[in-house]
Amino acid sequence: MKKFLYAWTLILPLCIGCNPDLSQNGVISGCLSGIDSDTIIITSFLFGERTPLISDTVALKDGHFLSNFPDTVFQNIIIQAKPKMHNNAQSVPAVSMSAIQCALLPNSTITIAGTLSSFKVNGNLPFYDELEAFNDSAKLYLDSIGYLNTKYLKLSKQNNNPDLLQENIEIQSAFYQQYMKAHINYIIQYPDNNLSLYLLTKIPIEQGGTFLNQLSERVKTGALASVYKKYEQLYKEELIMRETKNKVRPGSLIADFTLSDVNGKKLTLSSLKGKYVILDFWGSWCSWCLEGFPRMKKYYEKYKSKIEIVGIACGDSDSNWRNSIAKNELPWINVIDNGKESVVTLYAISGFPTKIILDTQGRIIEIFVGENPEFYTMLDELCK
Numbered sequence: 001m002k003k004f005l006y007a008w009t010l011i012l013p014l015c016i017g018c019n020p021d022l023s024q025n026g027v028i029s030g031c032l033s034g035i036d037s038d039t040i041i042i043t044s045f046l047f048g049e050r051t052p053l054i055s056d057t058v059a060l061k062d063g064h065f066l067s068n069f070p071d072t073v074f075q076n077i078i079i080q081a082k083p084k085m086h087n088n089a090q091s092v093p094a095v096s097m098s099a100i101q102c103a104l105l106p107n108s109t110i111t112i113a114g115t116l117s118s119f120k121v122n123g124n125l126p127f128y129d130e131l132e133a134f135n136d137s138a139k140l141y142l143d144s145i146g147y148l149n150t151k152y153l154k155l156s157k158q159n160n161n162p163d164l165l166q167e168n169i170e171i172q173s174a175f176y177q178q179y180m181k182a183h184i185n186y187i188i189q190y191p192d193n194n195l196s197l198y199l200l201t202k203i204p205i206e207q208g209g210t211f212l213n214q215l216s217e218r219v220k221t222g223a224l225a226s227v228y229k230k231y232e233q234l235y236k237e238e239l240i241m242r243e244t245k246n247k248v249r250p251g252s253l254i255a256d257f258t259l260s261d262v263n264g265k266k267l268t269l270s271s272l273k274g275k276y277v278i279l280d281f282w283g284s285w286c287s288w289c290l291e292g293f294p295r296m297k298k299y300y301e302k303y304k305s306k307i308e309i310v311g312i313a314c315g316d317s318d319s320n321w322r323n324s325i326a327k328n329e330l331p332w333i334n335v336i337d338n339g340k341e342s343v344v345t346l347y348a349i350s351g352f353p354t355k356i357i358l359d360t361q362g363r364i365i366e367i368f369v370g371e372n373p374e375f376y377t378m379l380d381e382l383c384k
Contacts, residue, residue: 028077028104029066030112032119039082042067044075044104047201048230050285050315057082073226075104081116103131103198106223130195134186141179148172180204184211192216197224201231206242209235237345245348250364254356257343259312259335262322267335269310270362276307276382277358281349283315284324289353292371293328299376300332303383312337314344314352357382 028042043055053075058067069075079100098116110123121128135142152168183203187196191214200208200215212232220228248254258268269277280296282289300309309332313321321336337343347356355375357365365382368375 026069026107027066027109028069028112029064029110030079031063032060032065032112032115033063034115035060035063035081037081037083040065041080041082042069043078043080044069045078046230047074047076047227048234050283051317051320069104072106074106074224077102077104079112079116103127105194127194127198130193131198134182134195134199138179138182141175141182144175145172145179148175180207187211187214192218194219194222194224197227197231201227205231205234205238209238237342240345241348241350244346248348248356248364248367250366253361253363254358255346256362257346259337259343261333261335262325267310267333272308272310273362274360276360276365277362278307278309278379279347279356279358280309280311281314281344281347281352281354281356282311283313283352284320285315286352288371290324290328292353293330295376297329297331299379303379306383307379308333310335312343314349 032040038060039057040060041055042058044053045051046053054069056067058065069077077100079102080098100112100116100119102110102112102121104110105123105125105127108123108125108127110121110128112119112121114120121132123129148168148171152165152172155165155168180203183199186199188211190196197215197219200211202208203211209231212228212235215228254269256268256270258266261267269279280289284290296309300307311325311330311332311334313324313334313336316324316336318336318338321334325334343349351369353369353371355368355372357368357375357378359365366375366378
């Protein structure tokens with residue numbers, strides 16, 4: 001049963017006495033309350049990237065903070081409290097799941113006030129006023145989704161009637177569709193606003209991509225030009241994945257690829273014919289991928305005379321990829337898909353981890369998305 005879990009933002013008044021200087025560019029400042037730490041972590045990401053552009057610790061003094069950021073490109077910003085260490089040296093840090101998420105446009109200065117879960121963002125560009133106005137207009141949908149999601153979590157903990165859970169999901173989905181419709185209506189009505197492109201990124205790409213041409217040339221080439229180019233690239237990949245998805249199924253001969261391993265040596269998939277091959281699509285950023293490694297290593301040791309595993313890192317920086325291989329002591333072949341060969345698109349990979357089992361001639365036996373125990377059952381059957 002598919003679960004719809006949504007995040008939303010409630011608006012609070014600015015903290016009294018929080019008057020940061022708005023005259024500088026590339027500045028994020030704020031006044032935050034309810035944080036049991038003297039330090040926050042501010043992380044920025046380029047649109048469509050999983051690896052942070054910047055991650056920095058910033059001092060929090062009486063709730064106030066100030067941080068300078070490079071502002072030449074659009075960045076998604078995440079602010080969270082630095083985990084607080086307990087006095088017991090053997091205890092783990094206390095981690096808060098609450099975090100502020102906001103946008104930093106080129107040549108903008110923003111101030112944030114409230115708490116990590118309920119905050120307001122002010123900025124020196126029209127974009128921020130327009131975003132606040134849009135959020136206000138969509139508040140009914142967001143509040144309804146939030147209420148229903150809270151109710152769903154309570155029902156699921158009580159192991160209540162599955163029909164009630166399904167009804168909750170369907171109602172949430174209806175409100176979500178209305179919320180997405182509000183995004184689309186705004187894009188159609190205001191094609192010359194940067195906010196339209198930002199809202200487009202919040203729509204599932206298979207739907208949102210069809211509205212790319214609604215945007216004006218000024219928006220496409222303006223402050224969010226890097227976002228437009230990346231979104232356009234992702235939509236093109238989505239279209240290719242739609243075409244190839246039907247070709248990547250059990251019984252079909254898989255397309256060949258060549259990628260570089262940790263030593264810089266080129267590996268061509270077809271060179272591994274003669275053994276069962278497992279293609280493991282993963283990333284150092286994927287917690288489920290990492291959790292599956294211990295069991296995979298046991299099975300590799302058990303059947304390495306009959307199978308070969310090829311770990312294909314996706315959406316990773318070279319350093320994160322190499323560090324994760326070393327930390328997890330991965331004994332099999334490891335290559336990285338840096339986007340140039342686009343193996344993820346070629347094989348229509350839509351979730352991580354994904355494991356594809358190939359026979360000795362390169363035909364697909366089965367595809368497993370997520371950590372599925374049936375994957376190991378199949379390996380036992382193939383290698384017995």
